[in-house]
Amino acid sequence: MKTHFLMMGALSALTLAACATKADPIPEALPETPVVQRPVPVAPTPPPVVEEVSPVLPPAPDLNLPIPGSAEDFAYRTGGEPRVFFGYDRYDLTEDARNALRSQADWLNQYSNYAAVVEGHADERGTREYNLALAARRADSVKAFLVSQGVNPARLTSVSYGKERPIDGRSSEAGWARNRNGFTNLTLTGQS
Amino acid sequence: MPTTVNACNRKYIVKRTSILKAIFSIILVLLTWLSFAVPSFAQLEIDITKGNIDPTPIAIPDFIGTDANTRQLGIDIAAVIRADLERSGLFKSLDPASFIETQTNIDYEPSFSDWRVIKAEGLVSGRIVADSATRVRVEFRLWDVFAGQQLSGIRFATTPENWRRTAHKASDAIYKALTGEEGYFDSRIVFIDEKGPKTNRQKRLAIMDQDGANPQYLLGGSDIILTPRFSPNSQKITFMSYENVVPQVYLLDIETGRRELLGDFPGMTFAPRFSPDGTKLILSMSRRGNSDIFVMDLVSRSTSRLTTDPSIDVSASYAPNGRKIVFNSDRGGSPQLYVMEADGINIKRISFGKGRYSAPVWSPRGDKIAFVKSLQGKFSIGIMDPDGKNERLLTSSFLDESPTWSPNGRVIIFSRETRGRNGSSEIWSVDLTGQNERKINTPAKASDPAWSPLLP
Numbered sequence: 001m002k003t004h005f006l007m008m009g010a011l012s013a014l015t016l017a018a019c020a021t022k023a024d025p026i027p028e029a030l031p032e033t034p035v036v037q038r039p040v041p042v043a044p045t046p047p048p049v050v051e052e053v054s055p056v057l058p059p060a061p062d063l064n065l066p067i068p069g070s071a072e073d074f075a076y077r078t079g080g081e082p083r084v085f086f087g088y089d090r091y092d093l094t095e096d097a098r099n100a101l102r103s104q105a106d107w108l109n110q111y112s113n114y115a116a117v118v119e120g121h122a123d124e125r126g127t128r129e130y131n132l133a134l135a136a137r138r139a140d141s142v143k144a145f146l147v148s149q150g151v152n153p154a155r156l157t158s159v160s161y162g163k164e165r166p167i168d169g170r171s172s173e174a175g176w177a178r179n180r181n182g183f184t185n186l187t188l189t190g191q192s
Numbered sequence: 193m194p195t196t197v198n199a200c201n202r203k204y205i206v207k208r209t210s211i212l213k214a215i216f217s218i219i220l221v222l223l224t225w226l227s228f229a230v231p232s233f234a235q236l237e238i239d240i241t242k243g244n245i246d247p248t249p250i251a252i253p254d255f256i257g258t259d260a261n262t263r264q265l266g267i268d269i270a271a272v273i274r275a276d277l278e279r280s281g282l283f284k285s286l287d288p289a290s291f292i293e294t295q296t297n298i299d300y301e302p303s304f305s306d307w308r309v310i311k312a313e314g315l316v317s318g319r320i321v322a323d324s325a326t327r328v329r330v331e332f333r334l335w336d337v338f339a340g341q342q343l344s345g346i347r348f349a350t351t352p353e354n355w356r357r358t359a360h361k362a363s364d365a366i367y368k369a370l371t372g373e374e375g376y377f378d379s380r381i382v383f384i385d386e387k388g389p390k391t392n393r394q395k396r397l398a399i400m401d402q403d404g405a406n407p408q409y410l411l412g413g414s415d416i417i418l419t420p421r422f423s424p425n426s427q428k429i430t431f432m433s434y435e436n437v438v439p440q441v442y443l444l445d446i447e448t449g450r451r452e453l454l455g456d457f458p459g460m461t462f463a464p465r466f467s468p469d470g471t472k473l474i475l476s477m478s479r480r481g482n483s484d485i486f487v488m489d490l491v492s493r494s495t496s497r498l499t500t501d502p503s504i505d506v507s508a509s510y511a512p513n514g515r516k517i518v519f520n521s522d523r524g525g526s527p528q529l530y531v532m533e534a535d536g537i538n539i540k541r542i543s544f545g546k547g548r549y550s551a552p553v554w555s556p557r558g559d560k561i562a563f564v565k566s567l568q569g570k571f572s573i574g575i576m577d578p579d580g581k582n583e584r585l586l587t588s589s590f591l592d593e594s595p596t597w598s599p600n601g602r603v604i605i606f607s608r609e610t611r612g613r614n615g616s617s618e619i620w621s622v623d624l625t626g627q628n629e630r631k632i633n634t635p636a637k638a639s640d641p642a643w644s645p646l647l648p
Contacts, residue, residue, distance in 0.1 A: 089526075091481070117437060124390070124609070125571075127550040127564050127593045128418060128640065129463040130520055130527055133476065133483040133504040136460060140481025159438055160460055160478065164416050169390045169613025171590070 069111050071186045078103040082184040084142060085177060089126075091137035093145055097182075101142065104184055105149030115155040118143045119183040122163045123176035129162075136160035142182035155189070236313050236336040236343065236370060247284040248313050248370070250277060253291055255318035255332065256298065262320040262328065265355050269330060272359035273316065275403060276377045277366065279621075280603075281628030286312055298333055307337045314343075316366060326351055330358050334369050344369040356405060357647070364646070376598040377402060380644045381605065381619070382420040382429050385409065386637035389613050393637075397431060399446065402598075402643065404633035410446065419594075419640050423466045426644040430454070430464040430473060441475050455488055455495060463506050467514055474498075474508045474517065485519055485536075498536035509554045509561075510534070511578065518542070518552040518561050518578070529563055531578060542580030551593055554578070556645070557601035560624070564593045573606050573622065586626040590615075594639065599646040605632065607639040 066072030075081045082104055084097035093101065108114065120139030122131035139158035147153045168175040236248070252274050255266030277283040293306040298317040307315050318332030327349065334344040346365050348358050357378060364375030385398040385407075396412035397420055410429070411417060416439075420431040429444045441454045441461040455461065459479035466473055471490055476483045485498045485508045499505040503523035510517055518531050527550045529543040543549040547567030554561055560575045565585060571592045572585040591609040598604070605621040617637040622629045632641075 124591065125566065125569075126527075127507070127520075129476070129507045130504065130550045132418075132460070132462050133478060133506045136478040136483060137481040137504070144481075157437055158481075161416075162418075164393070164395075164418070166391055171611035171615065 069113075071114075074104070074107050074111075074114075074184075074186055077107050078184075082186075083181045086138055086180040086182070088123075088176070088180065089134065090180075091134065091141050093141055097142075098145065101145045102149055105146050105151050108146065108151045108155070109149075112155075113189055114186045115157070115189045116146075117185045117187060118146070118156055118158045119165070119185055120158065120160045121165060121167075121179055121181050121183065122161075123179040124163050124166065124171065125176065126163065132160050132162035135162050138180075138182045142184065146184070236338065247278075247282055249286050249311050250283045250314040250316065251286045251288075251291060251307055251310065251312035251337075252277070252316040253288060253295065255320050255330070256296065257320045259322065261352065262322050265320045265328065265330075265352060266318065269320070269355055269359040269362070270316075270318065272356060272403075273363045273366070276360060276363035279403065279630060280367065281623055281630075282367075282371065283314075286310060298331065301340075302335055302337075304335070304337055304340045307335075312337050314366075314370065316362075318362070323349070328352050330355075330362070332362055334366050356401065360401070360403075373602065374600045374646065376600045376603060376643075376646065378647050379599050380422075380426065380647070381632075382410075382422060382642050382644070383607075383619060383634070383638050384417060384420065384640040385635060386617050386639055390615060391613065395639075397429070397444075398635070398638075399429075400634070402632075407635045410444065411451070419463060419642075421465050421642045422644045424468060424470040424645060426647055428466075429642075430466065432462045432464065441473070443473075455493065457486075457495075461486075463508065465509055467510050468512050469514060474510065476506045476508070485517075487534075498532070499539075507551050509552055511554045512556055512558045516554075516578070518554055520550045520552060529561070529576075529580070542576065542578070543583075544580060545583055551595065553595055553597060555597050555601040556599060560601065562595040562597060562604050564595065573604060575604075575624065584626065586622045586624070587620070587629060592620075594641060596641050596643045598643055605641050605643060607641060609639070 066076050079100045084093065084100050108116065118139045120135035122135040126134065139160055143156045143158040146156060166179040168178040252270050254270045257263030257266040274285040278285050290310045292309060293303045295302055295317050298319050302315055302317060315335040315337050316332055318330065321329040323329060329347055329349050331347040333342050336343050344365055348361060350358050360378040363377040367375035379402045380399055381402055382399045385396040387394045394413065395417050397410040397417045398407055399410055400407040416434040418432045420429045422429060427445060427447055429446060431442055431444065432439055433442050439460050439462065441464040442451055443454055444451045454473065457477050459477050461475050461477050464473055464475040473488045473490055475486055477486050482502055483504050483506050484500060485505045486495050487498055488495045501521065501523050503521050505519060505521045507520040508517050515534050516531055517534060518529060520527055521530050524541060527548045528541055529549045529552045530539050530541050532539040547565045549563050549565050551564040552561050561578055562573060562575050565572045565574050570588050573587045573592050573595045574583060574585040576583040586604065589608055590611050592606050595604045595606045602624050603621055605619055607617055608620050609615055609617045617639045619632045619634055619638045619641045620629060621632055
């Protein structure tokens with residue numbers, strides 16, 4: 001359409017030029033009407049799309065690791081579970097137990113929003129009351145060691161369970177060895 | 193009759209009309225020697241100090257009734273008496289099918305020859321008479337068949353509902369007439385009812401008659417309850433419970449259901465027992481890992497400390513005269529038995545055999561101390577004199593513990609556990625002689641039995 005109009009314009013100009021000597025006044029071609037550009041309504045400038053620049057990625061987290069400061073973390077940092085084991089009719093701490101308790105103390109010193117019930121446990125080979133007394137000694141051995149490593153004694157309660165709460169039902173040396181233990185059972189205090 | 197108590201409700205209620213209350217409704221009329229004088233030459237006498245290999249044959253026909261109700265009572269009462277006497281191991285109850293004579297009136301002499309033929313040495317003839325809709329008389333005569341003499345004749349006036357206790361009282365009277373010693377059948381056992389595997393045991397405080405009848409739950413479900421023991425009048429039970437973080441000793445009045453925490457101790461309290469006069473409680477308290485023995489006056493609530501050794505001092509038990517205490521201590525390097533004066537002085541070791549000794553309990557007769565001994569992987573119930581002499585082991589198994597004495601000091605019941613995750617826990621009885629080991633029926637697994645004194 002636009003091409004057609006231009007062609008018509010060009011033809012008429014040729015016609016006018018051809019008649020120039022014949023007629024006066026000489027028509028003068030008007031300057032071409034400027035093409036009036038109607039203002040296009042101005043839309044507001046669209047806001048820039050904000051895109052966060054991806055941060056520098058940390059090393060990929062190990063999804064198997066517990067959240068630091070959680071009870072799971074406490075168990076993880078102290079050898080799988082916060083439990084130390086004793087010999088038959090013994091309540092002294094083995095070197096393994098001391099090392100595990102040092103880790104427990106470090107953790108407890110770092111995360112002061114926890115208290116703990118230190119449970120003493122005995123195996124089934126003993127009479128009920130004697131085992132209550134024996135497991136009380138075990139609980140106290142654990143507590144005393146944690147206190148020696150800087151844990152505030154007010155955060156620790158020691159309780160003897162005697163032979164009432166075995167973790168292993170087997171009546172075997174292996175089962176009994178697991179049941180002679182001191183367990184640090186975390187409780188939240190709500191303080192930090 | 194006592195009512196069953198909601199096992200899960202700590203604030204349980206025991207109806208005041210408990211069995212102990214019924215004591216006062218029994219009018220025990222001792223019409224001893226209903227018609228004859230004391231026989232001076234009775235032949236039927238049983239020596240219970242010997243291991244009784246041959247139980248004495250005794251005939252106990254159903255008690256005679258006059259109507260359907262009293263006849264049924266007579267059948268039930270005779271059955272309980274037969275079972276009581278059989279379980280003692282001293283008697284053999286003869287099969288009623290072998291009886292020749294059928295007595296119709298117990299006021300006449302039986303036909304002794306008929307009973308001699310079936311080799312009965314003793315004969316119990318009884319009858320029930322209904323005085324009213326709510327009162328009955330239970331009467332019996334005990335005959336020495338070979339001497340042809342009456343040994344005892346007793347009448348009980350009671351309610352029909354109280355037939356079981358009446359039967360036990362009759363058993364006690366027969367036992368006493370034939371052995372010369374007090375019986376133990378009218379008594380109860382408090383124990384711990386157990387459910388679940390070893391790694392998840394639920395424990396409840398329960399009570400039953402000495403023959404396992406009438407089991408009822410008193411307390412528990414959510415907390416561990418251990419080591420119940422009767423007061424000397426059988427009205428109260430002391431026990432240990434984990435209902436607070438630090439376990440403590442409690443008192444329970446089984447008649448009112450009132451329960452109270454005992455004392456204000458700064459550590460775990462455990463291993464409680466009453467003094468023989470019931471005015472004191474002896475227990476252990478553990479502080480900073482060290483267990484010592486304390487005694488609390490139940491009236492003034494004052495406590496005094498009896499041991500101060502840094503070793504384990506636990507499981508204290510009074511002599512029946514209240515003057516001495518036997519206890520368990522590892523002060524010598526391994527758990528052993530020690531005796532001290534009631535004020536804590538003069539501590540002497542009494543166990544010197546091989547093995548480890550614990551859980552001593554002084555006999556109500558005062559002449560023996562029962563204990564648990566572990567040796568070479570086995571646990572035994574044993575007895576020894578209070579000076580440690582004459583040690584004798586009565587049982588042996590993977591795990592026998594918690595001995596407790598019959599009111600007459602002739603029988604010991606204890607708990608027996610078996611191996612493994614689903615190992616059982618049962619209550620067993622054994623004679624002082626080591627004979628007659630028997631399981632006592634319980635509703636489920638059971639442990640920590642404690643025998644009451646004879647009910648009043």
